[in-house]
Structures are given as C-alpha cells and as structure tokens.
Amino acid sequence: NLVAGVAHEINNPVGCIIGNVDAVQNSINDLFGLIDLYQEELPQPSPTIAEELKTIDLQYLRDDLPNLIRAMKDGGDRITSISKSLRTFSRADSDQKQTFNLHEGIDSTILILRHRLKANDTRPAIEVVTNYGQIPAINCFPGQLNQVFMNILANAIDALDESNNGRTFAEIKANPNCITIQTSVENERVKIAITDNGKGMNESVKQKIFDHLFTTKAVGKGTGLGLAIARQIVESTHGGKLSCNSVLGEGTEFIIELPV
Numbered sequence: 001n002l003v004a005g006v007a008h009e010i011n012n013p014v015g016c017i018i019g020n021v022d023a024v025q026n027s028i029n030d031l032f033g034l035i036d037l038y039q040e041e042l043p044q045p046s047p048t049i050a051e052e053l054k055t056i057d058l059q060y061l062r063d064d065l066p067n068l069i070r071a072m073k074d075g076g077d078r079i080t081s082i083s084k085s086l087r088t089f090s091r092a093d094s095d096q097k098q099t100f101n102l103h104e105g106i107d108s109t110i111l112i113l114r115h116r117l118k119a120n121d122t123r124p125a126i127e128v129v130t131n132y133g134q135i136p137a138i139n140c141f142p143g144q145l146n147q148v149f150m151n152i153l154a155n156a157i158d159a160l161d162e163s164n165n166g167r168t169f170a171e172i173k174a175n176p177n178c179i180t181i182q183t184s185v186e187n188e189r190v191k192i193a194i195t196d197n198g199k200g201m202n203e204s205v206k207q208k209i210f211d212h213l214f215t216t217k218a219v220g221k222g223t224g225l226g227l228a229i230a231r232q233i234v235e236s237t238h239g240g241k242l243s244c245n246s247v248l249g250e251g252t253e254f255i256i257e258l259p260v
C-alpha cells in the first residue's frame, strides 16, 4: 500500500516543521525584544543603523512576521490533514469487511479533490454542502466505497466544469456551482445522495452511463469505467443499489443505498 506508506513518511518531516515554527516564533520575539532594549538604551542610532532601519522597514517586519509564521503553520496543518485523508482513503482492503464511518470516507475524498474544487481564473470555487444525518458505521470494504465516492464526485466536478462553458465568471458566481451530499437511514438502508447542479444528461446518455467504456468525454479525459466500477462495488460487492436521476441542463443526483 504505497500511498498509505508515503503519507506516513510525510508525517515526520511535517511534524518537524510544525513543531519548529513555534520555536521560531519565540526566538523572533526574543530578538525583537533585544532590539527594543537597544533602542531604549541607545536612542540615537548611528547613520548606518538609521539607514538600515529605513531599508528593512522594521515596523513592517514586526507586523508581518506573525502572519507569515501563521501561514506556514496553517500550511503544515493542511499537509497533516491531507496525509491523514490519504491514509483513510487508501485504507488497506483486506479480504475481511471492516466497520467504517462513511462520513469519514466522504470527507477524506473531498479533501483529496480539493485542488479541483478551488476557485480558478474562469470560475469561483465549487461549493460542497454536506448534510449529514445520523447514520451508523457500516460493515464494508472502506477503500472500495471511497473509490465510489471519488468516481461520483469527480464526475460531478466534470459536469459542473462543462456547464460553465460559455458562462462568464460573474454569471457563474450569481448561480454558483454546487455539490450537495446528504446522508440518511431509510428502511434499514444507509442512503447517500450526491447532487450537482451541472450540465445534467439527456435520456439516451442516462441509459448508458453504467455501461463499461461508455463516456461522453474527450479521449484521455474519460475512460468510461468510473460508474461501471462504482455500480459493481455498491451492488455486487455490498448488496446495495446505485441509481441516478438527472435533468438535462439542471443537474444530476446519484443515490447510493447500502444495507446497514
């Protein structure tokens, strides 16, 4: 399990960075304190020092450094949570089922897809709304179900990106790209509904989406395997049901149902 191994290897160096950032902050405070002391004891700087003070803009340094350090710390924390998500996401699938919190799987998948959800030059960020109900942990193959979440969410992002063609940034902002994930328990089944307000599908596409190798995407972009695999995982492996509702030009909903 390469990914989990790499994620684990990243933890030590990142821990080192996060740990040292605090120490750096303390050292900088000491150094600024020393400068204050110099200025009190020697209020008249020599011309060389006065010149240097102007060049480096001491007051600005003093105001800005804490922000820089906080940003580094946030970056480190983010790497930690991504590495944690990678490990959750790629949880080794033994031949035994395991008890798994589906919300954890969904959250880690969203984190891994974050680079695709972020704002870019042509559109604002895609909003992801999670509407989690009270659902029990279920006995399943976690890595495989994460693969299902990944395939469906990646398709939703593709559909949103395609729906943006020909719309300006402002138009998209007024009617934002959105993915909603809702979970609930109904009739002894956990139900996960993943909805996008992307381009939707017509009836003839909808008939074929679960077929092996069916894709409407450009060569190199689509493989046509994502939903075929997802259906196999949900239905054959887990005894659940994967279904789809879609309206052309309005959006699409995938519903995953799994026995509790």
Ligand SMILES: Nc1ncnc2c1ncn2[C@@H]1O[C@H](COP(=O)(O)OP(=O)(O)O)[C@@H](O)[C@H]1O
Pocket (backbone or CB within 6 Å): 151, 155, 156, 159, 196, 198, 199, 200, 201, 205, 209, 214, 215, 216, 217, 221, 222, 223, 224, 225, 226, 227, 228, 251, 252
């Ligand atoms: N959320 C969605 N909105 C619109 N179309 C979708 C969506 N999800 C899947 N599709 C359609 O189903 C097809 C098959 O999906 P998939 O099996 O994941 O293959 P791929 O993504 O490689 O094309 C896609 O090419 C697309 O036409």
Ligand SMILES: [Mg+2]
Pocket (backbone or CB within 6 Å): 151, 154, 155, 224, 226, 227
């Ligand atoms: Mg796909």
